Amino acid sequence: MTTLTLSRALNEGLRKALEANDKALIMGEDVGKLGGVFRVTDGLQKDFGEARVIDTPLAESGIIGTAIGLALRGYRPICEIQFDGFIFPAFDQIVSQLAKMRYRSRGAVRLPIVIRVPFGGGIGAVEHHSESPEALFVHTPGLRVVSCGDPADAYTMIQQAASSDDPVLFFEPKRRYWDKAEVDTEGGLAAALPMDKARVLADGTDLTLLCYGPMVRTCVEAAVAAASDGRSLEVIDLRSLAPLDTETIFASVRKTGRCVVVHEAVVTGGLGAEIAAEVTQECFYSLEAPVLRVGAYTTPYPPSRLEEFYLPDLDRILDAADRSFGY
């Protein structure tokens, strides 16, 4: 075991992925000499060369479009989109080409491409640097969408994503890049939880808190706070957003009877709405209260001086829990 930041854990995971398969490539803006604006790819170009760690022109559609071509040639590109809000120039290539080409080819084509996206707010950034667009990709058949919530998962999940033969959108909680934790970098992937499974982080009996990415730490803290108030919250890190590990979700809700979904993304049309519908349908007779959502208001991301009011925090999560218990 070694103590790593989430950013460093990703770096170590990417290094393992490059070592594991010589067809694996890293490509993106500033990923080479600079090591990425968050240093996630630090040192990789030096060790693996410019042919495998590619500083690309500043064009997101170009990154994904050429990654598709490289994959058609047998390569396994791991692309970085520098910030969440910059993924939209590549949206067409992701939605219309990456997600659909296997289907279009009746299975003849496979596109093992990972798209890493630092996402979410909380770092005091300017516009377009704090967004949570994951639901748009969850809504697109043909993609796997995952998010890591802590350094240990960051290390294993990036390797699992890199070894997947399906396209994977990999959302990284950018405000947690500097969080530290123990990571087992000696053990292989075989013992790791599969990428498409949720993880129960804290057992509880009174209410299920569902979260992913940057909200994982906040929800764990909320559960600790609630415990001091005599409430037992079960915290589940979803990890995989598409597909959802509904088995784990339903088992928990059937046990607790209450469910709150927490994400930074806008609640309207978001993943919480999808989960609420699924839980209502499958756990209807177990529910003591409606499924509640805690997320961003239906506004564009506000100027950063307001983000503490906009983003879900411990108090808003506990407030939602109280409302659930009020039914």
Added chain:
Amino acid sequence: MTVKDAGRAARAGKRATDSRAPAREPEREADGAELIQLLTPEGERVEHPDYPLEISAAEVKALYRDLVIVRRIDFEAIALQRQGELGIWASLLGQEAAQIGSGRALSPRDMAFPTYREHGVAWCRGLDPLKLLELFRGVSHGGWDPTAHNFHLYTIVIGSQTLHATGYAMGIQRDGAVGDGGEAVIAYFGDGATSQGDVNEAFIWASVNNAPIVFFCQNNQWAISEPLERQSRTPLYLRAKGFGFPGVRVDGNDVLACLAVTRKAMQAAREGQGPTLIEAFTYRMGAHTTTDDPTRYRLSAELEAWKLKDPIERVKQYLIRTGQAEMSFFDEVEAEAAAVGSRVRTACQRMPDPEPVSMFDNVLTAPTDQLAAERDGFAAYLDSFEAEEAVAAGDRR
């Protein structure tokens, strides 16, 4: 002068010289741009100093056969659409030479990335025309294996495939497959696509990576109803200069010129000399697709003028005037084309619809639990109708 030297000279902006070049003013289009031409609309063979072409009678006859057959397939497909057998068809009428000339310039190991109108290139690559009809009939979205003929799937979103082609070319570089016996990529697109961001990004990526790729733009003058003036104030081939690689304009209705120009550009790419933009100056003789009505936006006089530049007729005239083909040859080709057309027609009419549950296949490499549940639920739902029908039939008895 080797091909490599010629490529270098062209890149240095110098005109390569060839002792065989006749003293002839190059063909020019209305915008003043030179047009590479080796066979005039009247069927007269002309030389171009940069594009010497040694070609046998058998090879010219083979090109003629290709041109006639793909026009026949296109004709049959339009008829099949009119009869309700196809949902839509994008005709290649008028663009046969651009597609056959460029398509026959490729080696088997080269990779082609088409739009949705490259039926002639598909023919050259050996793809069964029925695969194309499947798409336009609504039986599949294409569904062929791109590696089977090194012919990628049809791409419908305008310009997207130019980036895929460029990435593939970057893969060729990483495989060390540039140089002697190297491989290259050809990316097809139209005049309208040159306005797309993806095409411009592809030019940039190909240029800065010196990728082994040829950008083959069929300028058929019309992007549905929009004439070229809506896309560009500069001749399209000149755009390449701004991106840092050579561009040429070729008579897109001249199969020999398209063959020679594409051959040279592909060879340069294979040898590591980087990308070339070829603008094949041609004309979309038909509608954009079978749902389009060009009489709303263009004059018939324009069509009549282009009819005189027909890509097939000039090859026929050339073969006749040089005595390289007997009349019986043309009859044989006609008969073969009719046979191909007949086979395509019959097979299309007999093409079954896919099984309903097959729509759940190949979303991912393996179905997720959710998708498997949706598929099973759908299958059970379909079965429930059959069960009800069986009960109803029992009641009636």
